[in-house]
Amino acid sequence: xxxxxxxxxxxxxxxxxxxxxxxxxxxxxxxxxxxxxxxxxxxxxxxxxxxxxxxxxxxxxxxxxxxxxxxxxxxxxxxxxxxxxxxxxxxxxxxxxxxxxxxxxxxxxxxxxxxxxxxxxxxxxxxxxxxxxxxxxxxxxxxxxxxxxxxxxxxxxxxxxxxxxxxxxxxxxxxxxxxxxxxxxxxxxxxxxxxxxxxxxxxxxxxxxxxxxxxxxxxxxxxxxxxxxxxxxxxxxxxxxxxxxxxxxxxxxxx
Amino acid sequence: xxxxxxxxxxxxxxxxxxxxxxxxxxxxxxxxxxxxxxxxxxxxxxxxxxxxxxxxxxxxxxxxxxxxxxxxxxxxxxxxxxxxxxxxxxxxxxxxxxxxxxxxxxxxxxxxxxxxxxxxxxxxxxxxxxxxxxxxxxxxxxxxxxxxxxxxxxxxxxxxxxxxxxxxxxxxxxxxxxxxxxxxxxxxxxxxxxxxxxxxxxxxxxxxxxxxxxxxxxxxxxxxxxxxxxxxxxxxxxxx
Numbered sequence: 001x002x003x004x005x006x007x008x009x010x011x012x013x014x015x016x017x018x019x020x021x022x023x024x025x026x027x028x029x030x031x032x033x034x035x036x037x038x039x040x041x042x043x044x045x046x047x048x049x050x051x052x053x054x055x056x057x058x059x060x061x062x063x064x065x066x067x068x069x070x071x072x073x074x075x076x077x078x079x080x081x082x083x084x085x086x087x088x089x090x091x092x093x094x095x096x097x098x099x100x101x102x103x104x105x106x107x108x109x110x111x112x113x114x115x116x117x118x119x120x121x122x123x124x125x126x127x128x129x130x131x132x133x134x135x136x137x138x139x140x141x142x143x144x145x146x147x148x149x150x151x152x153x154x155x156x157x158x159x160x161x162x163x164x165x166x167x168x169x170x171x172x173x174x175x176x177x178x179x180x181x182x183x184x185x186x187x188x189x190x191x192x193x194x195x196x197x198x199x200x201x202x203x204x205x206x207x208x209x210x211x212x213x214x215x216x217x218x219x220x221x222x223x224x225x226x227x228x229x230x231x232x233x234x235x236x237x238x239x240x241x242x243x244x245x246x247x248x249x250x251x252x253x254x255x
Numbered sequence: 256x257x258x259x260x261x262x263x264x265x266x267x268x269x270x271x272x273x274x275x276x277x278x279x280x281x282x283x284x285x286x287x288x289x290x291x292x293x294x295x296x297x298x299x300x301x302x303x304x305x306x307x308x309x310x311x312x313x314x315x316x317x318x319x320x321x322x323x324x325x326x327x328x329x330x331x332x333x334x335x336x337x338x339x340x341x342x343x344x345x346x347x348x349x350x351x352x353x354x355x356x357x358x359x360x361x362x363x364x365x366x367x368x369x370x371x372x373x374x375x376x377x378x379x380x381x382x383x384x385x386x387x388x389x390x391x392x393x394x395x396x397x398x399x400x401x402x403x404x405x406x407x408x409x410x411x412x413x414x415x416x417x418x419x420x421x422x423x424x425x426x427x428x429x430x431x432x433x434x435x436x437x438x439x440x441x442x443x444x445x446x447x448x449x450x451x452x453x454x455x456x457x458x459x460x461x462x463x464x465x466x467x468x469x470x471x472x473x474x475x476x477x478x479x480x481x482x483x484x485x486x487x488x489x490x491x492x493x494x495x
Binding site for chain 2: 076254
């Protein structure tokens, strides 16, 4: 398995697009930190940019890469290798190289400029978001054989989690404004890895006041050790479950 | 070596394999023939575990292949259309397969030299012609000295010289006591190679005979003619 992962990582790192992604992230983060004199403000702007670009890139790149490695998968399948090993190697290879790109592009400036505890949180959240969207890419690409459809599904997933979901929540809040829905909001955020990541960072930046009364409820919940633990478990589930479903499908797929 | 029992597979509503029963033994060279879309490639892919049958069982060397993968280290497979990662060179593909397989068997690199691939090892897979890609597939199939060789339309894209070299290679492997499974439409090419013929049609095995039986039954001395005779007889039976 190590050998296959090595081959995949080398193959991805040779790819110019991943280089472009790293450069893009580093331009964004270095410029944000040098434009803002307040590092917390810088981190806040970076958070918004990162939560848009990282998921988009992770899911689209992984989906396209998976479709393009159809030949590679086929070649490996006729060799004495377990199917789950091939699929997991692809997952590991993609995740590790995207994490590396994120670390070099955004992680280093974050660690240099921002206060250590928030910076560290931002790094971990970025890692989680990358992994979650690679995992979703695996799900999107196993659903259909058609490359165009697969990429379409992955873009829709990205759109849903970064934009549409917030719209739905906002709509619901307006509709149910008469009811005490603050506690429910905590549950709803668990359904969106991007929102969950955003809240984790916002709470660490002490700007949760901006979220109003809901912010206070969030603070009460996610501010505690239990809440933090819960948040990471949910993010971990988001990273594992879609991949696991795709793995089961891949094991029974005809090629 | 390979025992297939009650193998059944359908894609959607299309039944591709309808309860296939076949047994192949060591030292045999079997030709799997039949019209396009009769399920030959699906059968081969089921043996390799690339297609998962809906029903039935396949045993390779006494072990069921279900949820098993180690048996594939005894199989060399040459696909009908070899598909390889575009941006890898011939040398890199061979090297990767060697590393992944990590086989303890002695490597058999005769074909690399015979096909003169060692002169173009640096060429990328996407720039190769269909025939050269087939040569690469052939090299990989024979590389690990596997006991079972499965060749799907091996000579279809090869030039006459390469095809002759390839047939010599198959003959020499056969003499080593390996099981060789070939699908082909070029019946004339199979004459001096195969020992048995399996004829499939619409997912059913029509007959599985040795060459001798086939020839005596029909009174012809060429496989192609023998098959033609059988098909004619069948049509006559239907019409009458």
